[in-house]
Amino acid sequence: MTSSYRRLDSSCSTVLLEVPGQEPPSGLPRILYWGASLAENEQPENLARALNRPALQGGLDDAVPLTLSPSLANGFPGQPALIGHRKGRDALPGFHEVDLIETGNSWKIEAKDAKAGLSLDIVISLTGDSNVLTMTTRLSNIGATDYDLQWCAAATLPVPASYQEILSFNGRWCGEFQTARRKVPMGTLMRENRRGRTSHDSFPAMILGTEGFDEVCGAVLGAHLAWSGNHRVLHERLPDGTRQLQMGELLLPGEVILAPGETYSSPEVCFSFSEEGLGGLSHNFHSFLRSEVLPEQTRSPRPVTLNTWEAVYFDHAPEKLARLADLAAQVGVERFVLDDGWFKDRNSERTALGDWVLDEQKYPQGLDPLIAQVEGLGMEFGLWVEPEMVSPDSDLFRAHPDWILHLEALQEPTGRYQHVLNLTKPEAANYLFDSLDTLLKRYPIRYLKWDMNRDLSHQADGRSFVTGQQTKALYALIDRLRARHPLVEIESCASGGGRADFGILRRTHRIWASDSNDAHDRQSIQQGFSLFFPPEIMGAHIGPMHCHTTGRRLDLDFRAITAFFGHFGLEADLTQLTADELDKVANYIALHKDCRPILHGGKVLRQVLEGGRVLVFGAISNDRTEAMVSYAVLEQTRDGLTAPLRLTGLRSGATYRVRAINRPRDPGRRMKNMPDALFNGELLMSGSALASAGLQIPVLDPDTALLLQVSIAATKKQ
Numbered sequence: 001m002t003s004s005y006r007r008l009d010s011s012c013s014t015v016l017l018e019v020p021g022q023e024p025p026s027g028l029p030r031i032l033y034w035g036a037s038l039a040e041n042e043q044p045e046n047l048a049r050a051l052n053r054p055a056l057q058g059g060l061d062d063a064v065p066l067t068l069s070p071s072l073a074n075g076f077p078g079q080p081a082l083i084g085h086r087k088g089r090d091a092l093p094g095f096h097e098v099d100l101i102e103t104g105n106s107w108k109i110e111a112k113d114a115k116a117g118l119s120l121d122i123v124i125s126l127t128g129d130s131n132v133l134t135m136t137t138r139l140s141n142i143g144a145t146d147y148d149l150q151w152c153a154a155a156t157l158p159v160p161a162s163y164q165e166i167l168s169f170n171g172r173w174c175g176e177f178q179t180a181r182r183k184v185p186m187g188t189l190m191r192e193n194r195r196g197r198t199s200h201d202s203f204p205a206m207i208l209g210t211e212g213f214d215e216v217c218g219a220v221l222g223a224h225l226a227w228s229g230n231h232r233v234l235h236e237r238l239p240d241g242t243r244q245l246q247m248g249e250l251l252l253p254g255e256v257i258l259a260p261g262e263t264y265s266s267p268e269v270c271f272s273f274s275e276e277g278l279g280g281l282s283h284n285f286h287s288f289l290r291s292e293v294l295p296e297q298t299r300s301p302r303p304v305t306l307n308t309w310e311a312v313y314f315d316h317a318p319e320k321l322a323r324l325a326d327l328a329a330q331v332g333v334e335r336f337v338l339d340d341g342w343f344k345d346r347n348s349e350r351t352a353l354g355d356w357v358l359d360e361q362k363y364p365q366g367l368d369p370l371i372a373q374v375e376g377l378g379m380e381f382g383l384w385v386e387p388e389m390v391s392p393d394s395d396l397f398r399a400h401p402d403w404i405l406h407l408e409a410l411q412e413p414t415g416r417y418q419h420v421l422n423l424t425k426p427e428a429a430n431y432l433f434d435s436l437d438t439l440l441k442r443y444p445i446r447y448l449k450w451d452m453n454r455d456l457s458h459q460a461d462g463r464s465f466v467t468g469q470q471t472k473a474l475y476a477l478i479d480r481l482r483a484r485h486p487l488v489e490i491e492s493c494a495s496g497g498g499r500a501d502f503g504i505l506r507r508t509h510r511i512w513a514s515d516s517n518d519a520h521d522r523q524s525i526q527q528g529f530s531l532f533f534p535p536e537i538m539g540a541h542i543g544p545m546h547c548h549t550t551g552r553r554l555d556l557d558f559r560a561i562t563a564f565f566g567h568f569g570l571e572a573d574l575t576q577l578t579a580d581e582l583d584k585v586a587n588y589i590a591l592h593k594d595c596r597p598i599l600h601g602g603k604v605l606r607q608v609l610e611g612g613r614v615l616v617f618g619a620i621s622n623d624r625t626e627a628m629v630s631y632a633v634l635e636q637t638r639d640g641l642t643a644p645l646r647l648t649g650l651r652s653g654a655t656y657r658v659r660a661i662n663r664p665r666d667p668g669r670r671m672k673n674m675p676d677a678l679f680n681g682e683l684l685m686s687g688s689a690l691a692s693a694g695l696q697i698p699v700l701d702p703d704t705a706l707l708l709q710v711s712i713a714a715t716k717k718q
């Protein structure tokens with residue numbers, strides 16, 4: 001059958017769609033090519049001929065294409081993009097009536113099978129500069145009876161055979177965004193998440209790469225599902241070499257039964273690829289988030305934050321908070337956030353969630369004196385809330401025990417001693433909107449830390465699952481609140497990084513990447529986090545010297561350098577710091593403010609050295625004149641001296657001054673002498689020497705880091 005072709009271009013890539021039949025199309029299209037830009041006069045028919053796959057002996061008589069919705073209906077034996085039925089029928093729709101509408105850099109494919117009573121819309125868009133391809137899918141029941149939908153992939157993408165390795169995510173509470181790398185297996189590598197939130201352990205993303213890919217080399221392809229609920233993420237390799245990536249919302253049994261006329265809309269999948277390794281891929285996703293997803297305010301300088309949690313927990317003594325505010329302002333903090341413990345009877349994690357009124361015993365004169373002090377010191381005020389939750393010991397639960405997510409006749413297990421409110425009940429959602437709206441109207445609150453501290457177990461309203469609806473109701477609640485209070489920024493926190501995804505980021509301004517303020521753990525958490533997210537939305541605080549979640553003791557430089565690159569803040573009890581330590585914190589904050597445009601608008605640089613014993617993290621300004629780089633040693637290195645640190649991405653012909661901001665701790669312990677040039681500002685190197693020869697880093701103790709500042713000193717005359 002003759003096919004027709006459509007083409008989209010970004011600044012560096014081309015997508016070609018092959019559509020069976022001419023006008024009108026007569027079957028579902030397939031992506032024939034997505035890769036580096038093709039010549040303008042490229043003839044897609046020729047490319048199709050060149051890529052034509054022969055049908056293999058022993059298989060079906062015609063090669064089976066991987067369409068946008070692969071299915072047994074056209075002979076595809078792997079994971080179908082659609083699973084559903086109407087009492088055992090209409091499980092294999094043949095979408096032959098197809099329309100393709102092209103608008104700007106998008107296609108909308110409308111496909112229908114009138115007999116099966118189903119219509120399928122797939123929207124594909126390619127962003128101009130960031131090289132991100134997005135896809136969403138909608139399935140409508142145009143039949144006369146209910147349709148039981150079990151899986152509707154948000155996107156299916158063919159994966160070229162050159163990608164031989166796969167990187168997926170795992171993790172846990174206080175250990176998010178860990179990565180695992182392996183050879184692409186035969187069969188399916190599938191990650192499923194049934195936690196009802198994005199999860200700490202299965203960040204919904206996968207990266208594929210050519211053999212041995214690293215931060216700067218190799219071709220890599222990344223995919224992420226922009227969704228904060230259950231999900232399924234899979235890569236499948238079939239014996240004939242066909243490979244596909246599918247991602248979508250994981251639907252629990254009976255969760256989506258489409259009545260006649262109803263439509264299911266999937267979340268969005270964002271794909272990107274780079275021929276410059278993981279660094280290039282991250283840059284694409286960061287640019288995409290910055291230009292297409294994140295709320296406007298994230299483009300203004302991210303205020304250095306003090307969060308009270310690890311300094312006071314539930315013990316909100318006014319004098320202590322006042323002292324913290326004074327010290328915060330003294331060291332340069334710009335936003336003061338009052339964490340959990342401010343509302344009525346909230347003296348431990350066992351009570352009071354749901355009762356969003358001030359604790360008058362702790363705050364007899366309201367929050368006004370504290371806010372007045374904070375604002376008088378030139379800082380913004382922020383407040384912690386956990387709206388989706390209710391404690392069994394709360395007025396709200398006593399009044400409305402039926403407002404929680406629950407399965408009929410079963411006791412819902414509590415998590416952190418709390419239940420989840422059913423936001424799909426309008427009365428519950430309205431109560432939350434009113435409570436938060438009242439607070440935001442009453443006090444000049446500029447920031448909400450929106451927490452969410454448990455997995456959803458009984459994701460149901462009595463007898464049926466409502467997980468996806470709960471996620472959409474959460475989005476609607478936040479959107480409604482933001483429409484009423486557009487200046488208020490919101491942090492997405494879910495016991496740390498349990499709700500980090502592009503879906504929540506369309507409506508929130510930063511993510512609390514982990515409950516671990518332990519800089520040792522944070523190093524790898526932040527490396528994994530930064531694969532998809534830019535540093536300015538990564539909440540990162542200087543925690544206490546004696547880490548509360550691990551018991552490690554870490555020095556101040558290491559803690560400060562680790563937090564320095566993100567949305568910087570403090571969580572240590574400043575009243576316990578010596579005057580010297582406060583000065584040091586103030587210096588790091590001042591330097592952070594100076595470098596903020598580079599850290600939060602530039603290109604991220606990462607390296608994993610010595611098998612992960614050393615992690616390098618940095619940012620290079622877009623004009624490549626400046627960079628900030630941290631070199632963190634997490635474990636004793638194998639060799640006495642590590643290999644010189646090579647920095648790529650700077651201008652090769654320019655001369656840079658390289659300066660270490662801090663000095664190694666007790667250098668005499670490991671070195672008889674230390675090269676001075678790095679510390680006295682006399683080290684000048686060309687961009688090409690930095691990239692090819694590198695820079696010898698002095699020997700550092702485990703759990704210490706060196707912060708390097710690289711600034712252009714001269715450019716070569718042309």
Ligand code: DGJ
Pocket residue numbers: 309339340384451453493494495496512514515
């Ligand atoms: C979990 C958060 O991640 C912490 O930062 C803190 O806000 C606590 N909840 C408060 O209960």
